[in-house]
Amino acid sequence: MMYEWLIIGGGVHATTIGLQLRYLGLPVEQLAMIDPHEKLMGNFKMQTSRLSMPYLRSPLVHHCHPEPFDLKKFAKQQQYAQAMIGQYQRPRLDMFFDHTDKWVEAYTLEDTHIHQEAVDIEQKDNHWEVTLDNGQIMKACHVVLAMGTHRTPYLPDMYINQPDVQHIHQRNFDDQKMASHVIGSGISAAHLVIKLLGEKRAEPIHLWVKKSLEVFDFDADPGWLGPKNMRGFQCEKDLSKRAEINCQERHKGSMPKEIYMKLMHAQDAGELIIHETPITKIENHQIHTEDTSVAYDGIYLATGFKMDLMQQPLIQSIMKRDDAQIMAGFPVLTTSLEWVPNIYVSGMLADLELGPFARNIMGGRMAAQRIGEVFVQEQKNMKKAM
Numbered sequence: 001m002m003y004e005w006l007i008i009g010g011g012v013h014a015t016t017i018g019l020q021l022r023y024l025g026l027p028v029e030q031l032a033m034i035d036p037h038e039k040l041m042g043n044f045k046m047q048t049s050r051l052s053m054p055y056l057r058s059p060l061v062h063h064c065h066p067e068p069f070d071l072k073k074f075a076k077q078q079q080y081a082q083a084m085i086g087q088y089q090r091p092r093l094d095m096f097f098d099h100t101d102k103w104v105e106a107y108t109l110e111d112t113h114i115h116q117e118a119v120d121i122e123q124k125d126n127h128w129e130v131t132l133d134n135g136q137i138m139k140a141c142h143v144v145l146a147m148g149t150h151r152t153p154y155l156p157d158m159y160i161n162q163p164d165v166q167h168i169h170q171r172n173f174d175d176q177k178m179a180s181h182v183i184g185s186g187i188s189a190a191h192l193v194i195k196l197l198g199e200k201r202a203e204p205i206h207l208w209v210k211k212s213l214e215v216f217d218f219d220a221d222p223g224w225l226g227p228k229n230m231r232g233f234q235c236e237k238d239l240s241k242r243a244e245i246n247c248q249e250r251h252k253g254s255m256p257k258e259i260y261m262k263l264m265h266a267q268d269a270g271e272l273i274i275h276e277t278p279i280t281k282i283e284n285h286q287i288h289t290e291d292t293s294v295a296y297d298g299i300y301l302a303t304g305f306k307m308d309l310m311q312q313p314l315i316q317s318i319m320k321r322d323d324a325q326i327m328a329g330f331p332v333l334t335t336s337l338e339w340v341p342n343i344y345v346s347g348m349l350a351d352l353e354l355g356p357f358a359r360n361i362m363g364g365r366m367a368a369q370r371i372g373e374v375f376v377q378e379q380k381n382m383k384k385a386m
Contacts (some may be wrong), residue, residue: 003032005375006130006140008118008314010035010158013045013346013364014146015100015109016064020368022107023066023105032138033109036117040104045097045151045170051191052198053093055137057256059219060089062361064100066368074099080189088217114138121317121343128342144317145339146346152306159183162282164298168192169305179298181287183279185209186253189302190263193247194283197266205266206294208275208287213252213263220356224249233355243328247355250330309348318343336374337367344371 005021007014010033018033018040037043056062063071071091076085078133080095104110116132121143123129153167166173168188180203189207196205223229236242276291280313286293309315310329318324323340325332331339333353338344346367351358354366359370 002127003138004030005032005142005144006128006138007031007144007146008035009032009033009039009128009144009146009148009346010040010042010113011146011148011150012041012064012361013059013367014144014150015104016361016364017144017146017346017368017371018109018383019064019103019107019110020066020372021196021375022109024372025379026375028111031109031112032114032140034110034114034116034118034132034138036115036133038115040109040113041100043150050168050175051188052195053191055085055090056093056096057090057187058359058361060084060091062365063091063096064361064364065103066372068269071096071099074102086217086256088222090256093366094372103321118314121314123341125300129195129246142344142374144344144346145349146364146367147309147312147314147346149309150305150314151309152308153301154303154306155301156303158279158282159299159301163285164296165282165301167297167303179206179296179300180204181206181294181296181299182302183208183299184253184304185211185213185300186302186304187259188304190255190301192258192300193266193272194259194262196297197262203269204273206273206275206296207263208277208279210278211253212276213274214251214261215253215260216254217255217256218357219251219360220249224356225362230355239327239330239332239352242355243330246351246356246358258262265376307348317350335370337370338374344374346371348349 005026007018014033014338018031021031042183060072061068075095080092083095084091116134118130119133120131121128127139127141128143130143153169155167161166164177166177182189193205193207220287233242233245263272267274279287279289281288286295318340330351331345331349333350337350337353346364347359354363357363
């Protein structure tokens with residue numbers, strides 16, 4: 001069977017793009033979504049549930065449905081208590097998922113879900129053939145790469161093979177193992193600490209950071225969400241400078257103020273000890289710094305993910321093509337997010353076109369809008385040709 005559109009991925013971006021295409025009129029039988037997890041959004045749900053994250057960092061208008069105020073309408077209809085918090089109206093996480101599930105079901109998106117992993121891609125005549133990890137070959141006219149970067153947890157070398165050390169996002173994570181020490185300085189580490197504090201343990205929780213905690217509402221300045229900053233970004237023709245802007249403007253390893261204040265209150269109450277000193281080694285069930293050593297019961301790593309998306313076999317297959325341009329390690333795209341003919345991208349792969357928020361929920365929305373415009377234009381062209 002030949003699909004019109006095939007999306008590789010099953011997370012926020014892939015689901016947002018899938019919903020956009022269905023919303024614009026793509027028949028369900030002409031869409032396929034390739035993702036190994038049991039359900040669409042399954043990996044994101046698992047990662048956030050491990051952190052007991054109550055609210056998203058993104059504002060209320062950042063969600064998976066094409067209409068920006070649909071989540072607000074949903075919150076009102078379903079009468080969620082404390083549906084959102086803060087000046088940016090950050091939504092409850094469970095409400096965000098309920099809203100997404102509603103539209104995944106309404107547009108029968110799960111019917112398009114093929115529970116495999118895409119491992120190779122090859123152009124044949126006027127279509128693409130995607131090989132799955134079970135050997136099956138999928139054919140499609142258009143392919144969207146929306147796999148995301150949350151694939152391989154990053155474990156600093158000193159923690160590998162050490163006893164009672166787990167990365168919060170490893171597949172075989174065991175939450176029954178006791179751990180009072182958290183490594184990391186970003187929002188995931190903070191949520192994890194707050195979760196552990198909620199258990200009201202007799203001994204304090206330890207948070208180990210290499211730098212002072214940084215407070216920002218979002219992953220980048222809100223000016224990058226609109227034309228205020230993005231107009232200049234789009235006018236910058238030197239793509240290597242765009243990559244530099246993305247790197248400079250992202251607030252990596254930061255957290256919103258209300259989360260930071262929870263940590264400060266816990267520290268003042270003696271429930272939390274924050275160590276602002278680099279760890280030099282892990283040895284004999286102890287955490288060592290230059291000045292001291294502390295015995296640990298268990299360690300949770302909240303050290304993020306490896307940036308290995310460009311090394312995946314599927315991406316490497318595309319990069320072998322003469323027309324697959326790369327600049328500063330990222331694909332060079334058209335404004336429609338097309339990398340090579342009829343292969344479109346989102347997330348990190350769209351960094352040079354979408355800017356500092358390319359990898360966030362808003363980046364998924366921006367990618368969905370542009371890819372949706374391609375679909376609409378092709379429908380118009382088909383009608384003209386008839």
